[in-house]
Amino acid sequence: MSKMTVKEAEESLVRTVRRVRDERERFVLTEDGKPVAALVTAEDLAFLENLEERIDLEEARRALAEPGENIPWEKVKAELGL
Numbered sequence: 001m002s003k004m005t006v007k008e009a010e011e012s013l014v015r016t017v018r019r020v021r022d023e024r025e026r027f028v029l030t031e032d033g034k035p036v037a038a039l040v041t042a043e044d045l046a047f048l049e050n051l052e053e054r055i056d057l058e059e060a061r062r063a064l065a066e067p068g069e070n071i072p073w074e075k076v077k078a079e080l081g082l
Helices: 006-011 013-023 042-065 073-080
Strands: 002-005 027-031 034-039
Touching: 002 006, 006 013, 006 027, 006 034, 013 027, 013 034
Parallel strands: 002 027
Antiparallel strands: 027 034
16 A cells, blocks of 8 residues: 555646556555545445445344343433433
8 A cells, every 4th residue: 555645646636546546556645644544446445335334234233132121212312312
C-alpha cells in the first residue's frame, strides 16, 4: 500500500485514480504524517461494506440469542427521552 499526502493526491488526482483503477494500487492519504483516508477500488470498497454487514448481522444474531427479556424499542426510546 502506497502513502501520499492529501496535498500530493490533490495535485495528481487523475493519475492516482487511474493507478487505483488500472493497477489496483491502494493509497493511504496522510495529513501531518497521520493516516486520514484511503483510495481503493470500488470493488474493494464493496467487499469491505459486505464484510461490515456480515459482522453486524452476526453481532445482532448473538445479541438476540442472549438469555433474558428483550426490551421493546419504544420502551427504550421512552426511557431515553427520545
